[in-house]
Amino acid sequence: MNAQVSEGKWRRLRSLADGEGRFKMMAIDQRGSLSNAIAKTTNRSADQVSGEELADAKEAITRVLAPYATAVLTDPIYGYPHSFRSIPQGIGLLLAHEETGYERAGPTGRERKTNLIEGWSVKKAQHAGADAVKLLLYYHPDSSEDVRRHQQDLVQRLGEECEQACMPFLLELVSYALEEGGTSTDEFARKKPDLVIRSAHEFSDPKYKVDVLKLEFPANLKSTREFCGGTFDGEERQAVYQLSDVREFCCQLNEAAGMPWVILSAGVGIEEFLIQVELATEAGASGFLCGRAIWKDAVPFYPDFATMENWLRSEGAYNFLRANAYAQRAVPWFEHRRCKEGVLAATSTARG
Amino acid sequence: MNAQVSEGKWRRLRSLADGEGRFKMMAIDQRGSLSNAIAKTTNRSADQVSGEELADAKEAITRVLAPYATAVLTDPIYGYPHSFRSIPQGIGLLLAHEETGYERAGPTGRERKTNLIEGWSVKKAQHAGADAVKLLLYYHPDSSEDVRRHQQDLVQRLGEECEQACMPFLLELVSYALEEGGTSTDEFARKKPDLVIRSAHEFSDPKYKVDVLKLEFPANLKSTREFCGGTFDGEERQAVYQLSDVREFCCQLNEAAGMPWVILSAGVGIEEFLIQVELATEAGASGFLCGRAIWKDAVPFYPDFATMENWLRSEGAYNFLRANAYAQRAVPWFEHRRCKEGVLAATSTARG
Numbered sequence: 001m002n003a004q005v006s007e008g009k010w011r012r013l014r015s016l017a018d019g020e021g022r023f024k025m026m027a028i029d030q031r032g033s034l035s036n037a038i039a040k041t042t043n044r045s046a047d048q049v050s051g052e053e054l055a056d057a058k059e060a061i062t063r064v065l066a067p068y069a070t071a072v073l074t075d076p077i078y079g080y081p082h083s084f085r086s087i088p089q090g091i092g093l094l095l096a097h098e099e100t101g102y103e104r105a106g107p108t109g110r111e112r113k114t115n116l117i118e119g120w121s122v123k124k125a126q127h128a129g130a131d132a133v134k135l136l137l138y139y140h141p142d143s144s145e146d147v148r149r150h151q152q153d154l155v156q157r158l159g160e161e162c163e164q165a166c167m168p169f170l171l172e173l174v175s176y177a178l179e180e181g182g183t184s185t186d187e188f189a190r191k192k193p194d195l196v197i198r199s200a201h202e203f204s205d206p207k208y209k210v211d212v213l214k215l216e217f218p219a220n221l222k223s224t225r226e227f228c229g230g231t232f233d234g235e236e237r238q239a240v241y242q243l244s245d246v247r248e249f250c251c252q253l254n255e256a257a258g259m260p261w262v263i264l265s266a267g268v269g270i271e272e273f274l275i276q277v278e279l280a281t282e283a284g285a286s287g288f289l290c291g292r293a294i295w296k297d298a299v300p301f302y303p304d305f306a307t308m309e310n311w312l313r314s315e316g317a318y319n320f321l322r323a324n325a326y327a328q329r330a331v332p333w334f335e336h337r338r339c340k341e342g343v344l345a346a347t348s349t350a351r352g
Numbered sequence: 353m354n355a356q357v358s359e360g361k362w363r364r365l366r367s368l369a370d371g372e373g374r375f376k377m378m379a380i381d382q383r384g385s386l387s388n389a390i391a392k393t394t395n396r397s398a399d400q401v402s403g404e405e406l407a408d409a410k411e412a413i414t415r416v417l418a419p420y421a422t423a424v425l426t427d428p429i430y431g432y433p434h435s436f437r438s439i440p441q442g443i444g445l446l447l448a449h450e451e452t453g454y455e456r457a458g459p460t461g462r463e464r465k466t467n468l469i470e471g472w473s474v475k476k477a478q479h480a481g482a483d484a485v486k487l488l489l490y491y492h493p494d495s496s497e498d499v500r501r502h503q504q505d506l507v508q509r510l511g512e513e514c515e516q517a518c519m520p521f522l523l524e525l526v527s528y529a530l531e532e533g534g535t536s537t538d539e540f541a542r543k544k545p546d547l548v549i550r551s552a553h554e555f556s557d558p559k560y561k562v563d564v565l566k567l568e569f570p571a572n573l574k575s576t577r578e579f580c581g582g583t584f585d586g587e588e589r590q591a592v593y594q595l596s597d598v599r600e601f602c603c604q605l606n607e608a609a610g611m612p613w614v615i616l617s618a619g620v621g622i623e624e625f626l627i628q629v630e631l632a633t634e635a636g637a638s639g640f641l642c643g644r645a646i647w648k649d650a651v652p653f654y655p656d657f658a659t660m661e662n663w664l665r666s667e668g669a670y671n672f673l674r675a676n677a678y679a680q681r682a683v684p685w686f687e688h689r690r691c692k693e694g695v696l697a698a699t700s701t702a703r704g
Contacts, residue, residue, distance in 0.1 A: 007432065007433065007436045007480050007481055008478075008479045008480045008481035010436070010437075010481075011436065011445070011480075011481035012481060014441055015441065015442075019441060080359065081359065084359045084362070084363065085362075089366055089367065089371060090367075090442045093363070126360075126478060127360045127517055127518040128359050128360045128363075128518065129359055129360035129362075129363035129364060129518070165479055166479040166480065166481070
């Protein structure tokens with residue numbers, strides 16, 4: 001008779017989206033990649049960038065751009081404690097749960113294990129006021145069994161912990177190459193659709209209790225016949241597929257996900273990202289969760305905060321508004337087939 | 353280094369108020385008094401009113417009026433499970449923690465002990481998505497030690513539980529008469545300022561870890577020289593004080609409270625309530641948490657839901673908008689002297 005789990009998840013999930021159920025979320029939870037960017041622009045190594053510098057940069061970006069977001073994803077160490085007053089009222093909060101980076105693993109040392117932030121928990125995230133927990137998981141469906149099992153177990157345990165606390169669980173999947181040469185080869189571009197789709201399929205299994213997937217674009221747009229001439233970065237590539245194939249990959253990804261999903265930017269440029277948002281939402285995505293594509297060009301001004309903020313207020317805001325406009329065609333999360341069956345499929349006490 | 357308690361309480365507390373920190377909150381957590389009102393209008397006894405009827409009436413009132421509120425207080429049994437979709441996005445949620453009514457106690461049987469909802473907890477409220485826990489406490493500073501201790505211990509335990517969960521704790525204090533004749537006598541009107549002020553003072557002790565007090569108006573306006581001629585209900589009374597005294601009681605109450613406080617309506621008519629809001633906010637209150645004064649005149653139309661909703665959309669909404677206008681002069685909660693000292697005085701890890 002009393003209030004149930006389902007209402008809590010529903011209320012929190014709703015708080016991440018706009019009034020029509022579309023996610024237009026901002027990521028500022030970067031730690032490693034932001035340290036690297038600050039180090040580069042100040043001619044230092046990443047370990048010379050202090051936690052305070054990281055916190056200050058995050059706060060500035062959050063303060064200027066959060067008003068354009070429906071929710072902000074930040075980290076509980078350098079981000080939230082220093083930025084919580086800079087997130088306007090009515091904007092949702094996601095807190096990152098993973099330790100930045102990954103642990104090298106597997107027989108070749110090229111596989112990746114994710115670890116959680118030490119001493120952090122879903123309970124602490126909830127107490128701190130989070131509306132959702134986010135886990136970034138590096139995943140390769142053909143990695144060694146030990147690594148695959150480690151990654152799957154991690155998700156399952158966290159999914160269960162979130163479920164107990166009625167906390168929405170957003171899982172971000174990032175692929176990587178098992179081969180030498182990394183993710184920038186034509187070979188990887190060719191494999192990427194399959195990797196992204198199979199990974200999404202794995203974690204759509206209800207046993208993981210994921211509520212929203214944050215997914216990579218399932219192809220490299222720079223390797224399409226239409227854009228391989230250097231459209232986005234001036235670099236010519238071999239065409240490994242064409243846009244009509246990519247549309248099909250997006251549809252397959254939407255099928256595989258089986259739950260509301262959003263597209264991530266992985267640091268591509270804003271022009272490329274906007275096309276990704278268009279194609280992903282056309283296929284069924286419920287919006288985006290985007291960081292660097294929107295704000296990365298502010299970082300080279302560091303530590304000149306006045307110029308950084310000036311850039312964020314003009315170019316950064318314009319980037320965000322364009323992404324929001326592209327996401328207008330996203331599928332409201334509550335209209336996803338999985339959510340129509342109950343409040344949330346992951347919630348056993350779901351109400352119709 | 354990680355995110356702290358204080359940020360969670362701060363974020364939740366903010367979600368209850370408008371952008372300027374003023375509480376314009378609606379109460380629809382009534383159980384006993386609403387059952388009685390429904391019983392009366394349908395010529396039945398309260399025990400003949402079913403839980404479903406109560407839930408339906410609450411849902412209708414919530415659906416129409418919640419859009420005018422900065423937050424909605426409801427109960428976790430008949431209210432929230434049936435109304436959670438009727439509270440618009442961006443509007444805060446308080447859940448009642450006490451069993452409706454009270455247990456008769458003390459040597460005369462006229463004293464009152466409060467009990468909590470069986471099987472409910474702060475953890476459950478948090479999981480369900482509440483932004484604050486509300487406890488209604490009947491309190492008389494001159495009740496027997498057993499009863500006083502019981503009530504104080506209850507508050508202290510719940511305050512601790514809320515603190516552990518970073519959940520804002522709103523304590524509602526309601527006075528009552530130890531003497532025969534109840535609260536409608538001139539004698540009680542005379543005593544009321546002292547009772548309300550001393551009770552607020554008691555629970556402003558940091559050991560109770562209360563974040564916001566929900567207080568009675570510290571006088572009976574119907575017993576003032578200015579209004580004793582039957583202004584509000586047509587009934588003449590003896591004048592036991594005048595408006596200038598009442599203003600002074602309000603200032604004393606503001607001093608005694610020592611933390612942000614809001615005024616409750618206790619079912620008085622809307623005209624009287626508006627004057628109470630004016631006097632309370634002038635003295636330092638941060639707004640109101642009002643139920644029946646706004647919506648009670650809809651209940652006599654029950655079970656004609658169309659007419660009820662029609663009344664709520666016109667008269668009810670007008671009442672709410674007037675109360676909101678009167679609360680425009682309220683003191684933003686974060687400007688209260690206690691909150692300026694830290695994020696929240698009750699929070700040991702408060703940040704400046």
